[in-house]
Amino acid sequence: MSSEMTETADERLDVRNIDGEPFGDIMAALSSLPEGDTLLLINSFEPEPLYDVIESRGFTYEATEVGPDEWHIEIEHA
Template sequence: MNDLELDVRPILRHGGEPFGAIMGAVGRLAKGQRLKLYATFKPEPLFHVMASQGFASEASALEDGEWMVIFTPTDRDHVDAVEPNVDAPETWPDPAHYLDCTELDPPEPMVRILARLETMVDGEVLFALLGREPIFLFPELQARGHAWVGDLDEDGQAYRLMIRAGGRS
């Protein structure tokens, strides 16, 4: 299987933020596929983010201080292990808020979900429909103390996510 290559050097040279492009590329990876990233600097903060999502990183210096990093999946199924913070979702109230993020590119779904959660009262439930499993959202939800459950719909085309604001019961 070929690596998926992403060159964010033009984005960085023009003062842009490549995180959305990187997350979009991660979302397009086939199972077991590696991401080969080119950057104008060694993207050390990204190493931690990617490691938390089950990717090992190998960085190599290129000419002129630029870098190539290969992110290799180690265990992409580990995300399910991050989710034991839900005791009884069947006892949650009906969702008070709904977001359809199926047409949005990363990181916009995560941005919108986190923004909505900031406005919610503890215990309220948000239902979100996404175009893919939001692997980078789960650690953010956990860090903020929100509870969640999620799965793919019957035909595997959308990811359904329910989030209870304010943490565990």
């Protein structure tokens, strides 16, 4: 399933190498995400606190652990 996400995502944001807090980068990516497009967020852990923020901003998500220290979160407009 993770390879499907990687192949079908319109935008991709890998936050594993961002110095500091990636929240601003994630919110900027979501703000510029066109209706109908999908953002693939790649993180080193499951970002559970982010899920409420994503949903409150009108997005849905699907999270998959694809390996040690690698999570793929597919985000799209609800």
